[in-house]
Amino acid sequence: MTQLTLKINGQSHSIDADPDMPLLWAIRESVGLTGTKYGCGVAQCGACTVFVGGLPVRSCSMPVSAVGADEITTIEGLKSKEALAVQKAWVKLDVPQCGYCQSGQIMSATSLLEINAKPTDRDIDLAMNGNICRCATYVRIRAAIHDAAKSLEG
Amino acid sequence: MIYELRKRGTSAMNIRSQNSSVATELPQAIARMSVEDATRLSRRSILKTGAAGLALGVYLARGGKAFAQQPPAASINITPNTFLIIGSDNTVTVLCKHIEMGQGPFTGMATLVAEELDADWSQMRADHAPSNPGLYKNLAFGVQGTGGSTAIANSFEQMRKVGASARAMLVSAAAAEWNVPAEEITVENGVIRHSSGKEGRFGEFAAKANQQPLPENPKLKDPSQFKLIGKEGVVKRLDSAAKSNGSAVYTMDINEPDMLTVLIARSPRFGGTVASFDASATKAIPGVVDVKQVPMGVAVYAKGFWAARKGREALKVTWDDSKAEKRGTGQLLSEFRMLSNTPGKVVKEEGAVDAEFAKGGGRIVEAEFVFPYLAHAAMEPLNSYLKWDGEKVVSRFGSQFPTPDMAVMAQVLGVKPENIDLKTILAGGSFGRRAQQTTHIAFELASVAKAIGPGPGVKVVWTREDDMRGGYYRPFALHRMRGLVRDKKIVAWTDTIVSQSIMKGSPFEAMTMKNGLDATVYEGSNEIPYDVENFRCDLHQVEIGVPVLWWRSVGHTHTGYAVEAFVDELLEAAGIDAVEGRLALMSKKPRHAGVLKAVAELSDWKNAKLAPGRARGIAVVESFNTFVAQVVELSMTDDGPKVHKVWCAVDCGVAVNPDIIRAQMEGGIGFGLGHILYADIPLEDGRPVSGNFDTYRSLRINEMPEIEVTIVQSTEKPTGVGEPGVPPIGPAVANALAKLGLKRPRQLPMVPGASV
Ligand code: FES
Ligand code: FES
Numbered sequence: 001m002t003q004l005t006l007k008i009n010g011q012s013h014s015i016d017a018d019p020d021m022p023l024l025w026a027i028r029e030s031v032g033l034t035g036t037k038y039g040c041g042v043a044q045c046g047a048c049t050v051f052v053g054g055l056p057v058r059s060c061s062m063p064v065s066a067v068g069a070d071e072i073t074t075i076e077g078l079k080s081k082e083a084l085a086v087q088k089a090w091v092k093l094d095v096p097q098c099g100y101c102q103s104g105q106i107m108s109a110t111s112l113l114e115i116n117a118k119p120t121d122r123d124i125d126l127a128m129n130g131n132i133c134r135c136a137t138y139v140r141i142r143a144a145i146h147d148a149a150k151s152l153e154g
Numbered sequence: 155m156i157y158e159l160r161k162r163g164t165s166a167m168n169i170r171s172q173n174s175s176v177a178t179e180l181p182q183a184i185a186r187m188s189v190e191d192a193t194r195l196s197r198r199s200i201l202k203t204g205a206a207g208l209a210l211g212v213y214l215a216r217g218g219k220a221f222a223q224q225p226p227a228a229s230i231n232i233t234p235n236t237f238l239i240i241g242s243d244n245t246v247t248v249l250c251k252h253i254e255m256g257q258g259p260f261t262g263m264a265t266l267v268a269e270e271l272d273a274d275w276s277q278m279r280a281d282h283a284p285s286n287p288g289l290y291k292n293l294a295f296g297v298q299g300t301g302g303s304t305a306i307a308n309s310f311e312q313m314r315k316v317g318a319s320a321r322a323m324l325v326s327a328a329a330a331e332w333n334v335p336a337e338e339i340t341v342e343n344g345v346i347r348h349s350s351g352k353e354g355r356f357g358e359f360a361a362k363a364n365q366q367p368l369p370e371n372p373k374l375k376d377p378s379q380f381k382l383i384g385k386e387g388v389v390k391r392l393d394s395a396a397k398s399n400g401s402a403v404y405t406m407d408i409n410e411p412d413m414l415t416v417l418i419a420r421s422p423r424f425g426g427t428v429a430s431f432d433a434s435a436t437k438a439i440p441g442v443v444d445v446k447q448v449p450m451g452v453a454v455y456a457k458g459f460w461a462a463r464k465g466r467e468a469l470k471v472t473w474d475d476s477k478a479e480k481r482g483t484g485q486l487l488s489e490f491r492m493l494s495n496t497p498g499k500v501v502k503e504e505g506a507v508d509a510e511f512a513k514g515g516g517r518i519v520e521a522e523f524v525f526p527y528l529a530h531a532a533m534e535p536l537n538s539y540l541k542w543d544g545e546k547v548v549s550r551f552g553s554q555f556p557t558p559d560m561a562v563m564a565q566v567l568g569v570k571p572e573n574i575d576l577k578t579i580l581a582g583g584s585f586g587r588r589a590q591q592t593t594h595i596a597f598e599l600a601s602v603a604k605a606i607g608p609g610p611g612v613k614v615v616w617t618r619e620d621d622m623r624g625g626y627y628r629p630f631a632l633h634r635m636r637g638l639v640r641d642k643k644i645v646a647w648t649d650t651i652v653s654q655s656i657m658k659g660s661p662f663e664a665m666t667m668k669n670g671l672d673a674t675v676y677e678g679s680n681e682i683p684y685d686v687e688n689f690r691c692d693l694h695q696v697e698i699g700v701p702v703l704w705w706r707s708v709g710h711t712h713t714g715y716a717v718e719a720f721v722d723e724l725l726e727a728a729g730i731d732a733v734e735g736r737l738a739l740m741s742k743k744p745r746h747a748g749v750l751k752a753v754a755e756l757s758d759w760k761n762a763k764l765a766p767g768r769a770r771g772i773a774v775v776e777s778f779n780t781f782v783a784q785v786v787e788l789s790m791t792d793d794g795p796k797v798h799k800v801w802c803a804v805d806c807g808v809a810v811n812p813d814i815i816r817a818q819m820e821g822g823i824g825f826g827l828g829h830i831l832y833a834d835i836p837l838e839d840g841r842p843v844s845g846n847f848d849t850y851r852s853l854r855i856n857e858m859p860e861i862e863v864t865i866v867q868s869t870e871k872p873t874g875v876g877e878p879g880v881p882p883i884g885p886a887v888a889n890a891l892a893k894l895g896l897k898r899p900r901q902l903p904m905v906p907g908a909s910v
Binding site for chain 2: 131
């Protein structure tokens, strides 16, 4: 067990953890932020997506000790205008069904809009195909990303 | 166990057997009756006991425990308070007797209540009802539970009455307060008004309304007066916001102080048992608290998931496989093939099918269709939570079938059912998996709690691999079909099915199977929507040691494919158009014909000009009394079929929430498509091979087609939409491939070995 300090959503958390433990469990169980989900544990589904140093990572496959001093952002800490536009579009188009994958979807969609203000369908395919939705809400995910991009045009 | 169920189920079955062949999913099979039958029945029993249907306020007074976390202090429980809580802040919370697992009952139930209550949609909220079969039974089952796409069907009248009663009581309270006749009061968008200019909101009158008598038979609106039901753009899902900001709480998110996370080492082969185990290395892992043998394996109790997982990895278990299933799917397939060439037990026979084939002439078409085991693989792997002190039990999880789940917990823990506070919470999908004929999830949870004894709460977590290799699959199935086409007519049809029963060996066997045959295996194959004079459907119901379960649309997952791919092939052999040909054979099936025509029109089936390399296929399947037809347009790529667009027509009676119906069609199509293209759980020497999404390929966004849905206008009673979107997509894809000059795939998945 090792003492580690994680900076999550602007707050510092000291935790005592196995250095090999995936970041996912530190976020969910040590810190108690449960919006980030466990879906596969092997970087296949994207349900565990968070930002580390501003970039999306699969937290199920990153050892907690590898984070270092990088800032972590979870679904609970989203603040950028892109993130808010994405969340608004998700509600407007009633994207979620069971909802379990949607934190991960929203993290990936936010990241896409932060680097590409006007994504094409192909850009969306490339950015989002690491996120599985077993309820297959993909039609609305695509529509909501376009909708969010449009709303950001002002 | 589950006496209540058995009793109701038996009587219900008699009613059902006079009816047609709808009985399908367990809950339906338990009840074996239509919603109307059940409603009549329950009304009768209400009359008998003298309890007015909605005057259930006693429940709170007597057993407030189930509401430990609600209602909030400020709110007042207006009768019928078992379904409705009106807060002093004017919010109206509907307690939903069905599990919200994505299919939308929170929004659906609230729509029905709000319509008759004349509430404003913005004041509506929803939460799960606690477990109490007396109050919250599914009127189609007689027990509390969700399945068979029954939520809206069984609640349509009941929830509207709840809203209408509450409205009448609020009006009476306002009339008394203002000293005016109730008839002069109107209610609109959550505002109660009198012509004198007096007005108020629900919150102000909730307490006084609670003192008013419950209307005997509240008047319901004429459909022409509906403002929410069937309307576009007014009703939004109640759970979208919480599911878009990370605040929605699922079983996986339960994080109680002192709670232990439990992972179980289960036999790699179905039916294997623990011969011996060595937990010394496990116990040395920091965070591991205890290790116990339980009926389903060896349980590792730890502080958190990671310690439990490391602990389980360090565990050494020797399994006794003497009773385990050791056949692989290759061997099963050879056995199925042999059987399928011999006559099975006849499910349905009409005309003189053998004589017709013997006559000679015409063209005989033969086909064998093979369907793999499939896992539900809901996004949230299985899990459950329970805490007990030796007497009282608190349990929270996505229980899709609370009444039997509660019964088995009571039995294992030796407590009275009334001492169990079970509340269903949001489930991250299910597709049937969270309701089991064996109640094994609840049994496992209670066994794990019992093994370590009263005290800290236990959360049993299944890893993705546990979930995927844990059985309860869509059964492996084979259909051997034979058809005869003469003079441009289909004159004979046989379908020999080989598969495993879902009900057999379960506590429900006695009441759910007819002549020893399980309807969930043949539903859809025994009654095809086409006029074929000489017809036979027979079944070999085989015994395999692999646990199987209903999987989103149950038997229709394979019978829909077999029937619709085969009829298309026969029509092709007869040289008749797929739409015209089907319609000509549907003389007794107007609703099938209705969706077929609707989808043909929507997709411009007749005249559409397709790009080179593209082709279209069509299929129509009824399941759970809902009719769905789909047209696909696809092309072929190195990675298998690429579906560009799907047109879908659905007839589910009165459409309560059009946008949720569309969403369920979209989701059903994507779910169905992913599985017919890619999914398979092969067994090697009895061991499931696929364990995660790298070997059980799931549809991804780049594989999702564009989808256009039309809802056929109908005044028929509403029926469900959670499952019926799934069956037509597979055969529609197969039929489009045939148009490209390829063969209709005979064995699923269409892209074998499809690991990413
Ligand atoms: S849980 Fe991390 S990618 Fe699936
Ligand atoms: S909404 Fe259920 S998995 Fe995506």
